[in-house]
Amino acid sequence: MSAAIDSGALLDQAMARLGARDFGAAATLFNRAIALGRDAPEIRNNLGQALRFSGDRAAAEAAFREALRQRPAYVRAAANLVALLLPASADAAAEVISGTLAAGAGEDLHRAVAGLWRDAGRPDRAIFHLQALLEAAPGDTLMRSELGTTLMGFGQPSAAIPHLARVAAEMPDRADAKVNHGLALQQAGDIGAAMAVQRRAIAEDPLCRPAWQNLLLGLNYMPGITAEEVAAAHRAYAARFARSAPAIFANTPDPDRRLRIGMLSGDFRQHPVGYFLEAAIAAHQRAGFHLTAYDVGKRADATTARLRGLFDDWRSVGALEDAAIVAQIRADAIDILVDLTGHTETSRIGVMEYRPAPVQVSWIGYANTNGVAAMDWIIADGVVLPPEDEAHYIEKPLRLPGCYLCYTPPKQAVAPSPPPMLRQGHVTFGCFNNLAKINDEVLSAWAAILARLPDARLLLKTAVLREAVTAQKLRARFTAVGGDVTRLDLEGHSPRADYFARYATVDFMLDPFPFPGGTTTVEAIHAGVPTLTRRGRGGMISRNGETLLNAVGLADWIAADTPDYIEKAVAFARDAEGLAAIRARLSLGPLGDAATYARGLEAAWRLIWRDWCARQGGR
Numbered sequence: 361m362s363a364a365i366d367s368g369a370l371l372d373q374a375m376a377r378l379g380a381r382d383f384g385a386a387a388t389l390f391n392r393a394i395a396l397g398r399d400a401p402e403i404r405n406n407l408g409q410a411l412r413f414s415g416d417r418a419a420a421e422a423a424f425r426e427a428l429r430q431r432p433a434y435v436r437a438a439a440n441l442v443a444l445l446l447p448a449s450a451d452a453a454a455e456v457i458s459g460t461l462a463a464g465a466g467e468d469l470h471r472a473v474a475g476l477w478r479d480a481g482r483p484d485r486a487i488f489h490l491q492a493l494l495e496a497a498p499g500d501t502l503m504r505s506e507l508g509t510t511l512m513g514f515g516q517p518s519a520a521i522p523h524l525a526r527v528a529a530e531m532p533d534r535a536d537a538k539v540n541h542g543l544a545l546q547q548a549g550d551i552g553a554a555m556a557v558q559r560r561a562i563a564e565d566p567l568c569r570p571a572w573q574n575l576l577l578g579l580n581y582m583p584g585i586t587a588e589e590v591a592a593a594h595r596a597y598a599a600r601f602a603r604s605a606p607a608i609f610a611n612t613p614d615p616d617r618r619l620r621i622g623m624l625s626g627d628f629r630q631h632p633v634g635y636f637l638e639a640a641i642a643a644h645q646r647a648g649f650h651l652t653a654y655d656v657g658k659r660a661d662a663t664t665a666r667l668r669g670l671f672d673d674w675r676s677v678g679a680l681e682d683a684a685i686v687a688q689i690r691a692d693a694i695d696i697l698v699d700l701t702g703h704t705e706t707s708r709i710g711v712m713e714y715r716p717a718p719v720q721v722s723w724i725g726y727a728n729t730n731g732v733a734a735m736d737w738i739i740a741d742g743v744v745l746p747p748e749d750e751a752h753y754i755e756k757p758l759r760l761p762g763c764y765l766c767y768t769p770p771k772q773a774v775a776p777s778p779p780p781m782l783r784q785g786h787v788t789f790g791c792f793n794n795l796a797k798i799n800d801e802v803l804s805a806w807a808a809i810l811a812r813l814p815d816a817r818l819l820l821k822t823a824v825l826r827e828a829v830t831a832q833k834l835r836a837r838f839t840a841v842g843g844d845v846t847r848l849d850l851e852g853h854s855p856r857a858d859y860f861a862r863y864a865t866v867d868f869m870l871d872p873f874p875f876p877g878g879t880t881t882v883e884a885i886h887a888g889v890p891t892l893t894r895r896g897r898g899g900m901i902s903r904n905g906e907t908l909l910n911a912v913g914l915a916d917w918i919a920a921d922t923p924d925y926i927e928k929a930v931a932f933a934r935d936a937e938g939l940a941a942i943r944a945r946l947s948l949g950p951l952g953d954a955a956t957y958a959r960g961l962e963a964a965w966r967l968i969w970r971d972w973c974a975r976q977g978g979r
Contacts, residue, residue: 408423442472477489546796581874597731626708632878723739749898779868792820817847820851826852876902882951890914
C-alpha cells in the first residue's frame with residue numbers, strides 16, 4: 361500500500377474518531393498522517409480541535425497557528441484559535457483576529473468571533489465585529505438586533521435604542537423585539553417609556569413572559585403609582601401563568617430531621633444576590649441542613665467558585681428547560697426550595713410555578729411579591745414588611761429577627777474617613793444607584809436641595825453614565841426640573857476597589873425613591889457613609905432603605921416624605937460635626953453578623969417545615 365493511500369486511510373479514521381469524540385485517538389491518527397506527508401490547513405485545524413478537547417492546549421495552539429501559517433485567511437482555524445485563547449488571553453486573541461483580517465478574511469470571521477467575544481464577557485470587542493457586519497448588510501434585522509442587545513450589555517443604552525427601536529418596527533409580530541427595546545429605554549433611565557413598550561408587547565402576546573417580568577420589575581421604579589397597583593399587576597401575571605396542583609410529595613413529614621434545602625438562581629456571582637448570600641451560607645450549620653444550589657446563570661466568577669465550595673451539591677442546570685429542572689429538584693427530594701431571583705434578569709420563576717418542592721420561599725433577589733400561587737413564604741423582617749403591607753403579598757411573611765439581609769463585605773478593608781466637607785468647605789452628596797431609579801421626582805428633590813446649599817455638589821455614579829449621550833440626557837432632565845447642571849458630577853463604572861474608595865469623597869448619600877438602594881446603601885454603610893432615605897410607599901423594595909438604616913441605628917435618617925427628605929438633607933449638610941461623629945462610628949454591625957443571622961435563618965427553615973408537617977396529618 362502506498363504512503364498516500366495509507367495516509368488517506370489514517371485521515372478517514374481520524375475524522376471518525378473526532379466525530380466519536382475520541383479526541384486522543386483522533387490526535388494520534390492526524391499526527392501519523394502528517395508524518396507520512398499528508399499535510400494541509402484543514403488537517404492542522406482538525407488536529408488542533410482534537411488536541412484542544414483532549415486537554416493539550418499548548419499543542420492545540422501550535423496546530424491552529426500552523427494552519428494559519430499555511431493559509432493566513434483561514435477563518436475556521438482563526439476562530440478555533442480565538443476560542444482556545446479566550447477569555448484568559450484576550451490580547452493574543454485580538455492579534456490573531458487582526459492578522460487574519462489583514463490576510464483577507466472578512467464577513468465570515470466577523471461573524472465567527474463576535475459571539476466568542478460576547479461569550480467571553482467582552483461585549484466591547486464584539487461590537488466592532490457586529491458593526492462591520494451591519495455595515496455590509498444594513499438590512500439584516502437579526503444582526504441589528506444582536507448589535508443592539510450587545511450595546512445594551514456593554515452599558516451603552518443610548519446607542520442601542522435606535523437599533524432596537526428599528527428592529528421592533530421591522531418585526532411587529534415579535535414581542536421579544538419590543539422587550540429588548542423596552543429594556544434599553546429602562547437602562548437609559550426612561551422608565552415610563554420602557555413600561556409602555558413592555559405593555560404593548562404583552563398586549564400583542566399575553567403569554568410573553570419576559571415582557572411580563574420586565575413590567576413587574578419596572579413598576580417598582582415608577583413614581584405616581586401605589587403599592588396596591590403594583591400588587592395587582594403581579595396577581596394578573598399569576599393568573600396568566602397559573603399551573604395545576606402537583607402530585608403528592610413523597611417527602612417524609614418529620615419535623616426534626618435533616619432538611620434538604622434547594623436554592624435556585626442565575627446570580628451565584630458578583631451580584632447583589634452573591635453579596636447577600638455568601639456569608640449567610642458560609643455560617644450555616646450543616647448538621648440539620650443539606651444545601652443544594654441550582655445554578656441557571658450564564659456567567660461565573662470568583663464569587664461563583666467560592667459559593668460552589670459552600671453548598672453540599674451544585675447543579676448547573678441553566679441549559680435545561682423548566683420541566684427538566686423541576687424533575688431534577690424532585691429527584692433530589694428537596695424539602696424547601698428557595699428562589700433567589702424573582703422577576704429580575706436571570707429569572708426562572710417558571711420552575712417555581714410547577715411547585716417542585718413541598719415548601720417554596722422567596723428570598724433576597726426580588727423583594728416583593730412574586731404573584732405566584734405556588735410561593736408559600738417570603739423572607740422579610742418587621743420593618744421591611746409591616747403588617748399593613750401583608751395584603752399586597754401572595755406569600756406569607758417569614759420575618760427574621762433584625763434585618764432580613766446579611767452582607768458579605770469585600771476582602772479589601774474600607775477605612776472610615778471624616779466628611780470631605782471639612783477640608784473642601786462644601787458638602788458633596790452622592791448616589792451610586794442605577795439610572796432607572798432616578799426619576800424626575802427624585803431629580804426635582806435633588807434640585808431643591810442644591811438650591812438651598814449654593815456650594816453643594818452631587819456625584820452620580822453608575823455604569824451607563826460612561827456613555828456620553830446617556831450622561832447628557834440626564835443633564836437635560838436635571839435642567840428641565842430646575843437643577844443647576846454645573847453642580848452635577850457624573851461617572852461610569854469603576855473597578856470594585858476604586859468604587860469603594862469613591863465613597864470617601866462623598867459626605868453622605870441621597871437615596872432615590874420609590875425604589876431605594878439596597879446593595880449601594882449597605883456598601884455605603886461599610887464605607888462609613890450614611891444614606892438619607894425616604895419612607896416607602898409600601899412593598900419591601902420601597903422599604904429597603906428603612907430596614908437597613910434601622911439596623912445600624914440611623915432611624916433619624918429616614919424621611920417621612922419628600923419635603924422632609926429635602927429638609928433633612930439640608931440640615932445634615934449643615935451639621936459637619938454631627939456627620940463626622942456618625943461616620944466615625946458607623947459600621948455594618950448586625951448587617952455583617954453572619955453567625956447570628958444564620959441562626960435566625962435556620963430557625964425560620966425549621967418553623968416553615970414544621971408548619972408543612974403539621975398539615976400532613978391525613979397522609
